[in-house]
Amino acid sequence: MNDLIASNIKSTQGDYPIFVGNNFKKDLAQYIKNKYDPKKIFLISDSKVFASEAINLINELENFDITCESLSIDINETKKNLETCTYIYDWLLSAGSERNSILISIGGGVTTDLVGFVASSWLRGLNVIHFPTSLAAMVDASIGGKTGVNFKHGKNLIGAFKQPLLIAMDTKSLDTLKERELNSGWAEAIKHAFLFDKELLNRFQMQSGDIISKKNPVFTEIIKRSVQIKAEIVSKDEFEKGSERIKLNFGHTIGHSLEGLTKYGKLLHGEAVSIGMVVAANISKNLKLISTETKNEIVSTLNQYGLPTNLTSGVDINDLFNNTKNDKKVKNGRINWVLLKDIGSPIIKDDVPDSIVIDSIREAI
Numbered sequence: 001m002n003d004l005i006a007s008n009i010k011s012t013q014g015d016y017p018i019f020v021g022n023n024f025k026k027d028l029a030q031y032i033k034n035k036y037d038p039k040k041i042f043l044i045s046d047s048k049v050f051a052s053e054a055i056n057l058i059n060e061l062e063n064f065d066i067t068c069e070s071l072s073i074d075i076n077e078t079k080k081n082l083e084t085c086t087y088i089y090d091w092l093l094s095a096g097s098e099r100n101s102i103l104i105s106i107g108g109g110v111t112t113d114l115v116g117f118v119a120s121s122w123l124r125g126l127n128v129i130h131f132p133t134s135l136a137a138m139v140d141a142s143i144g145g146k147t148g149v150n151f152k153h154g155k156n157l158i159g160a161f162k163q164p165l166l167i168a169m170d171t172k173s174l175d176t177l178k179e180r181e182l183n184s185g186w187a188e189a190i191k192h193a194f195l196f197d198k199e200l201l202n203r204f205q206m207q208s209g210d211i212i213s214k215k216n217p218v219f220t221e222i223i224k225r226s227v228q229i230k231a232e233i234v235s236k237d238e239f240e241k242g243s244e245r246i247k248l249n250f251g252h253t254i255g256h257s258l259e260g261l262t263k264y265g266k267l268l269h270g271e272a273v274s275i276g277m278v279v280a281a282n283i284s285k286n287l288k289l290i291s292t293e294t295k296n297e298i299v300s301t302l303n304q305y306g307l308p309t310n311l312t313s314g315v316d317i318n319d320l321f322n323n324t325k326n327d328k329k330v331k332n333g334r335i336n337w338v339l340l341k342d343i344g345s346p347i348i349k350d351d352v353p354d355s356i357v358i359d360s361i362r363e364a365i
Contacts, residue, residue: 001017001019001024001027001028001031004019004020004021004024004027005017005018005019006018006019006020006169006224006227006228006231007227007228007231007232008231009143009144009163009231009234009235010235010238011145011163011234011235011238012238013145013161013162013163014163014165016163016164016165016166016167017166017167018143018166018167018169018227018231019166019167019168019169020138020169020171020220020223020224020227021169021170021171021220022170022171022172022216022220023170023172024168024170025056025057025060025170026060026063028057028060028131028168028170029057029060029061029063029064029066030064032061032064032066032102032129033061033064033065033066036102036127036165038066038101038102039066039067040066040067040068040069040096040101041061041066041067041068041069041101041102041103041104042068042069042070042071042092042095042097042101042102042103042104043057043058043068043069043070043071043103043104043106044070044071044073044088044103044104044105044106044111044115044118045070045071045072045073045105045106045107045111046072046073046074046075046106046107046108046110046111046133047072047073047074047075048074048107049106049107049133049173050070050072050106052173052176053106053131053133053170053173054070054072054106057104057106057131058070069095069096071088071091071095073087073088075107075108075110075111075114076110076264077110077150077155077259077264077265077269078263078264078265079110079114080110080113080114080148080149080150081149081150081151082149082158084114084149085114085117085118085121085149088114088115088118088122089118089122092118092122097122097123097126098123099123099124099125099126100126100127101126101127102126102127102128102129102165103115103118103119103126103127103128103129104128104129104130104131105128105129105130105131105132106131106133107132107133107134107137108132108133108134108136108137108141108181109132109134109136109137109140109141109142109269110141111132111137112130112132112137112141112142112147113141113146113147113148113149113156113159114147114149115128115130116128116130116145116146116147116162116164117147117148117149117158117159117160117162119147119162119164120147120160120161120162121160125162127164127165128162128164128165129164129165129166129167129168130142130164130166130167130168131167131168131170132167132169132173133170133173133174133177134173134174134177134181134185135174135177135181135182135184135185135186135188135189135223136181136184136185136187136188136268136269136270137185138169138171138174138185138223138227139185139188139189139192139223139226139227139230140185140188140189140230140248141188142164142167142169143167143227143230143231143234144230144231144234144238144245145161145162145163145164145234145238146159146161147159147160147161147162148160150264153326154256154260154323154326155256155259155260155264156256157326161238161239163238169223169227171214171219171220171223174214175214179306180268180306181268182212183270183271183305183306183307184268184269184270184271184307185270186204186211186270186305186307187251187270187271187273187274187277187302187305187307188226188270188273189204189222189223189226190204190301190302190305191248191250191251191273191277192226192229192230192248193226193343194250194277194298194340194343194344195247195248195250195340195344195346196229196233196344196346197225197229197344198343198344200222200225200226200229201301201343201344203218203222204222204301204304204305205301205304207222208304208305212305230248233245233247233248243348246336246338246348247338247346247348248338249338250277250280250338250339250340250346251273251274251275251276251277251278251279251280251338252273252276252338253276253280253324253335253337253338254272254275254276254279254280254320254324254361255269255272255273255274255275255276255277256272256276257320257321257323257324257326258272258275258276258311258315258320259272260323260326261315261316261319261320261323262312262315266312267308267312270307271307271308274302274307274308274309275308275309275310275311275364277298277302278298278299278302278309278310278364279357279360279361279363279364280337280338280339280340280360281294281295281298281299281340282295282359282360282361282363282364283337283339283352283356283357283360284339284340284341285360286356286359286360287339287349287352287356289339289340289341289347290340290341290342294340294342294343297343309364310364310365311361311364311365317358317361317362317365318358320361321354321357321358321361324357334350334351335350335352336348336349336350337349337350337352337357339352
């Protein structure tokens with residue numbers, strides 16, 4: 001498995017590897033057996049990938065004499081709440097989980113958020129392994145230990161930091177991913193390029209055909225590089241107390257607000273973040289931090305990957321703006337906006353005038 005390690009996360013809860021490869025469930029099962037020797041594992045899977053992913057992993061684990069208790073449920077943003085957590089808690093209790101038990105989450109970013117939070121809270125903390133099956137979960141949601149559930153007042157307002165034992169990313173899981181969901185995942189990967197890596201952005205622009213068609217080796221290489229960027233940032237700022245990890249929220253202030261206003265049903269997460277990045281680019285331009293050309297480059301790159309760059313009709317500008325006040329990055333009543341001074345050069349500002357924000361939102365209509 002060493003040849004599959006894309007990065008190692010350094011964490012106060014323990015360092016752990018991120019594996020990236022193609023069709024390695026048997027190797028993963030053997031690694032889990034040799035490393036942890038569990039007698040029983042509890043798998044929680046999004047029902048949409050149970051047949052394609054969970055059953056295969058269960059079979060491989062049971063070939064190594066590991067008993068698997070599995071729960072398959074419908075997991076989406078509208079179900080990412082305390083009610084679903086309670087349902088899972090009841091199942092874990094009835095299935096005989098103990099404090100040294102290992103959970104495995106199988107699904108997209110909502111699944112890793114939800115199961116990660118369950119692992120952080122049930123019996124004051126269980127071990128968890130993430131097996132993300134969407135691109136968004138691979139390059140973003142599963143990495144770094146952030147877990148959470150939605151509350152009526154905002155997204156992920158209830159949560160905890162819970163680092164996994166490992167993360168296993170099998171790019172074969174993406175073979176059947178719908179085009180819209182794959183595009184949504186590219187938003188987070190492209191975000192990493194906007195923030196930290198001009199060379200990666202150039203590859204996104206120049207090799208878009210091969211990337212979108214999942215042609216290897218470039219497809220896997222792009223994912224690995226994006227994973228490495230997030231792993232590096234998380235290792236520097238595990239609990240988002242400094243100024244590094246917050247930069248990963250580029251586009252998320254407006255994105256989360258937009259998701260909330262549309263009841264987590266109209267836009268995928270990456271689609272909302274894409275629009276949020278355009279608004280953040282507009283703010284950067286209107287503050288004269290970046291040029292109009294750079295802002296246009298951001299928009300055109302997102303368009304290359306089929307991502308929305310304009311606000312949908314029916315969204316009230318004032319409601320969208322006011323909803324940003326519920327953002328987790330608000331400190332002393334001021335929003336910490338993640339903006340750009342240039343491609344690869346992010347900046348955090350908490351003194352952006354409301355008028356600039358509203359005008360920048362209006363530009364995205």
